[in-house]
Amino acid sequence: MKDYSQHPALKxxxxxxxxxxxxxxxxxxxxxxxxxxxxxxxxxxPKCFPSVEASTRASSAADILANASVVESLSExxxxxxxxxxxxxxxxxxxxxxxxxxxxGVLAVQTANAGGEVALVxxxxxxxxTNEEMDACHYLSHIPTNPAYSSLNLAxxxxxxxxxxxxxxxxxxxxSSVGEKTLQKQTPLATAEQxxxxxxxxxxxxxxxxxxxxxxxxxxxxxxxxxxxxxxxDQKEVDILRGILTxxxxxxxxxxx
Amino acid sequence: MKDYSQHPALKxxxxxxxxxxxxxxxxxxxxxxxxxxxxxxxxxxPKCFPSVEASTRASSAADILANASVVESLSExxxxxxxxxxxxxxxxxxxxxxxxxxxxGVLAVQTANAGGEVALVxxxxxxxxTNEEMDACHYLSHIPTNPAYSSLNLAxxxxxxxxxxxxxxxxxxxxSSVGEKTLQKQTPLATAEQxxxxxxxxxxxxxxxxxxxxxxxxxxxxxxxxxxxxxxxDQKEVDILRGILTxxxxxxxxxxx
Numbered sequence: 001m002k003d004y005s006q007h008p009a010l011k012x013x014x015x016x017x018x019x020x021x022x023x024x025x026x027x028x029x030x031x032x033x034x035x036x037x038x039x040x041x042x043x044x045x046p047k048c049f050p051s052v053e054a055s056t057r058a059s060s061a062a063d064i065l066a067n068a069s070v071v072e073s074l075s076e077x078x079x080x081x082x083x084x085x086x087x088x089x090x091x092x093x094x095x096x097x098x099x100x101x102x103x104x105g106v107l108a109v110q111t112a113n114a115g116g117e118v119a120l121v122x123x124x125x126x127x128x129x130t131n132e133e134m135d136a137c138h139y140l141s142h143i144p145t146n147p148a149y150s151s152l153n154l155a156x157x158x159x160x161x162x163x164x165x166x167x168x169x170x171x172x173x174x175x176s177s178v179g180e181k182t183l184q185k186q187t188p189l190a191t192a193e194q195x196x197x198x199x200x201x202x203x204x205x206x207x208x209x210x211x212x213x214x215x216x217x218x219x220x221x222x223x224x225x226x227x228x229x230x231x232x233x234d235q236k237e238v239d240i241l242r243g244i245l246t247x248x249x250x251x252x253x254x255x256x257x
Numbered sequence: 258m259k260d261y262s263q264h265p266a267l268k269x270x271x272x273x274x275x276x277x278x279x280x281x282x283x284x285x286x287x288x289x290x291x292x293x294x295x296x297x298x299x300x301x302x303p304k305c306f307p308s309v310e311a312s313t314r315a316s317s318a319a320d321i322l323a324n325a326s327v328v329e330s331l332s333e334x335x336x337x338x339x340x341x342x343x344x345x346x347x348x349x350x351x352x353x354x355x356x357x358x359x360x361x362g363v364l365a366v367q368t369a370n371a372g373g374e375v376a377l378v379x380x381x382x383x384x385x386x387t388n389e390e391m392d393a394c395h396y397l398s399h400i401p402t403n404p405a406y407s408s409l410n411l412a413x414x415x416x417x418x419x420x421x422x423x424x425x426x427x428x429x430x431x432x433s434s435v436g437e438k439t440l441q442k443q444t445p446l447a448t449a450e451q452x453x454x455x456x457x458x459x460x461x462x463x464x465x466x467x468x469x470x471x472x473x474x475x476x477x478x479x480x481x482x483x484x485x486x487x488x489x490x491d492q493k494e495v496d497i498l499r500g501i502l503t504x505x506x507x508x509x510x511x512x513x514x
Contacts, residue, residue: 003405032413037403060406102424143420144429146294148260149317156289156416159409163400163417167359172401211504223497231488240480247468251509 004037009169012112014040015158016077016121018133023048025125027057028155030064036162037171041068042077042119057155074121074133075196082116082189083107083232086129086137087157089150097139097230104141105164116189120161125154135222136192138229187234198238199225205245208252261294266426269369271297272415273334273378275390280305282382284314285412287321293419294428298325299334299376314412331378331390339373340364343386343394344414346407354396361398362421377418382411444491455495456482462502465509 004010015033020026026049030041041064043049049070058065071077078084085104099107108118121137123129134140143152143160152160166172190198203221206212212220233241261267272290277283283306287298298321300306306327315322328334335341342361356364365375378394380386391397400409400417409417423429447455460478463469469477490498 001404004403005405028410028413031406031410034406035402035409035413037405059410060408144423145292146261146423147258148262148294149288149291151317152292152416153285153288153316156285156292156413159413159416160420163420166401166403206501206504209501209504209508211501223494227488227490227494231484233484237480237484244463244466244468247463247466248505248508251466251505 004166004169004171005034005039007037007169007171008115009109009113009171010037010165011039012116013038013108013118013120013165014042014077014081015162016042016044016074016119017046017154018044018074018077018122018129019047019124020049020154021047021125022154023051023054024057025154026051027054027059027061027065029122029158030054030058030061030068032155032159033162034061034064036159036166037169038162038165039064039067041065043068043070044074044077045072046070074136075192078119078121078136078192080117081119081192083111083139084119084121084137084192085139085141086121086134087123087161088129088134088140088142089145096134096226099139099141101141101143101161101164102167104139104161105166105168107139108165109168111189114188117191119192120158120165122154122158131222135225138232187236190233190235190238194235194238195228195233198228198233198242201242201245205249208249210252261423261426261428262291262296264294264426264428265372266366266370266428267294267422268296269373270295270365270375270377270422271299271334271338272419273299273301273331273376274303274411275301275331275334275379275386276381277303277306277411278382279411280308280311281314282411283308284311284316284318284322286379286415287311287315287318287325289412289416290419291318291321293416293423294426295419295422296321296324298322300325300327301331301334302329303327331393335376335378335393337374338376340368340396341376341378341394342396342398343378343391344380344418345386345391345397345399346402353391356396356398358398358400358418358421359424361396361418362423362425364396365422366425377415377422379411379415444493447490447492447495451492451495452485452490455485455490455499458499458502462506465506467509 015038017029026046054065055062111118143157202224272295274286283303290298311322312319368375400414459481
């Protein structure tokens with residue numbers, strides 16, 4: 001029987017669960033993923049894994065659990081990833097790049113089809129993602145809901161995201177094929193590590209040129225991250241921007257000699 | 258807080274569960290419905306209802322369970338209904354009117370908006386709908402899935418149907434337009450003149466820090482323009498970036514003093 005999980009568009013999309021409390025949810029997530037052709041599950045510090053409850057709820061998706069990675073941090077979980085989506089309730093007051101789950105599916109599949117790695121990140125059942133975890137996300141993605149009760153169960157949320165990913169593939173229809181071809185010809189997008197390297201470099205360079213007031217660092221750097229996350233920098237662009245930072249630093253240091 | 262369940266398009270759509278075995282699934286269905294603004298649950302001969310397990314899994318959707326009808330037959334459950342959709346795996350060999358879940362959401366909401374009653378019918382966890390029950394359905398509706406594992410958990414299936422119903426309403430369009438308005442209230446996007454000012458400043462600063470080889474200027478600056486055009490910089494961001502450039506220039510000039 002045909003297995004969609006081998007299709008490049010789905011194979012390159014990983015689901016990351018952060019500090020999941022209920023093992024049953026992990027199992028239900030595995031099943032929801034497999035139903036939609038996603039296969040790569042990464043668990044950041046799960047409270048209890050593996051567990052009988054997870055396996056029971058996974059039903060015939062035992063292979064997803066067996067192949068799941070367990071890691072210690074979100075940065076490990078998104079190693080090598082080009083686009084990180086953080087599942088989140090809609091934040092009306094925050095100026096963060098936001099996507100609906102439908103838009104997320106389209107962009108995730110376009111990126112994956114072009115050979116990029118994609119992560120869909122889901123926070124804790126009780127409290128979602130921390131601000132630092134949101135900083136690591138290029139987009140915050142929300143599921144439209146009834147404002148009277150907007151909190152989806154974790155596995156239900158994963159189900160809707162995974163469904164929209166499958167719907168965005170040419171397995172279901174051909175709508176995004178043009179976008180894929182356009183993307184394939186371009187320079188690969190920067191990975192999460194390359195972007196982190198750039199932000200660290202930027203942070204240091206801003207200090208070297210005496211621009212940054214350390215008291216305001218966290219908020220300021222968050223703004224810079226939002227700005228550059230929005231652009232989806234490619235690898236060449238990151239190299240260029242870091243070249244500029246290096247030139248500025250060199251000049252700043254010459255002064256002290 | 259606004260409650261979408263009072264919207265006619267959603268109020269007239271009922272979810273019918275036939276002979277559900279696991280009470281936890283009934284609770285999870287109630288939650289999935291309420292998240293998406295559906296409120297009317299009809300249970301045909303549930304094995305166990307009410308139950309603690311259903312209430313636990315329903316979380317804050319206790320009202321859906323409290324108002325659920327329990328009936329003896331599908332015909333009672335769909336009394337007064339104009340359009341009955343039966344959730345089913347895709348039946349390739351059967352010549353039945355079929356709809357995808359997305360098409361189902363659109364048609365359900367159109368019918369409900371026009372004052373009609375709609376039923377989404379879900380069969381047993383183990384064996385789905387009987388042939389007689391399918392006969393009572395105007396359409397069979399399927400969720401696209403991975404052929405290697407096409408059997409969704411009951412509550413997950415209801416989640417996707419309810420999500421597509423909400424997505425088919427004008428509530429979601431309204432929601433996204435609110436989002437746009439919210440964005441509009443934030444810092445205005447930079448004008449073309451402000452962007453030109455920034456590019457000129459960047460060009461000069463790159464020379465001051467001895468980064469830019471004038472022989473390559475045109476092509477290089479074009480790349481920078483593309484990069485920053487993509488971000489849709491707002492006015493505050495332009496100010497910040499120019500502040501950084503000024504700091505780098507100041508440091509570079511101090512050297513020569």
